[in-house]
Amino acid sequence: MKKLIKYIVILFIIYVAYTGYSIWTYGANNEDADADAAIILGAAQWNGTPSPVFEGRLKQGIELYKKGQVDFLIVTGGTIDSAEDSEGEVGKSYAMEQGVPEKDIIVEDKSLETEENLYNANTLIENRDIKSFLLVSDAFHLKRAVSIANERGMDAEGVATEYSAYESLETKLPFFFEEWAYYVGNQILKVFR
Secondary structure, rough: HHHHHHHHHHHHHHHHHHHHHHHHHHHOOOOOOOOOOEEEEEOOOOOOOEOHHHHHHHHHHHHHHHHHOOEEEEEOOOOOOOOOOOOHHHHHHHHHHHOOOOOHHEEOOOOOOOOHHHHHHHHOOOOOOOOOEEEEOOHHHHHHHHHHHOOOOOOOEEEEOOOOOOOOOHHHHHHHHHHHHHHHHHHHHHHHO
């Protein structure tokens, strides 16, 4: 019995280490992918201006659009506390300022977390000819986001923003460990669902 427990613990440690590595490297070298639409995952707005994290994601999504890798941008994010505008609306304004036509921007403005972003975005496109997605976010967020999208039956790949606000190890590590914990926790909960 002790040997079995020991093997289970060792396997769990290997699994956790592997997921950490896969989260750290996920989405790298995927900038040439294409799909029907890019879902730009929200990340806060400050008085009508995208936060640096959200702006980095928006820049990457707009770049995908301008290169012809996607036909539509889906900007996501609801309204937090007493904010006047939603992240989605701020994202739309930013994209339009960068030359993306309004007709090619879909706004999801109800969600406050990744799972809601994806569920609501997928609901918005039900009557459109949009079948595949590039999820645009910071690298450490992508593995979990793509996993959630795939669980919902979405044909999704991740594209890490090259304009991430998480540049130093001091800013990267807390975000990485948070996403690592979320991902491992979600995978463990799947076993019990």
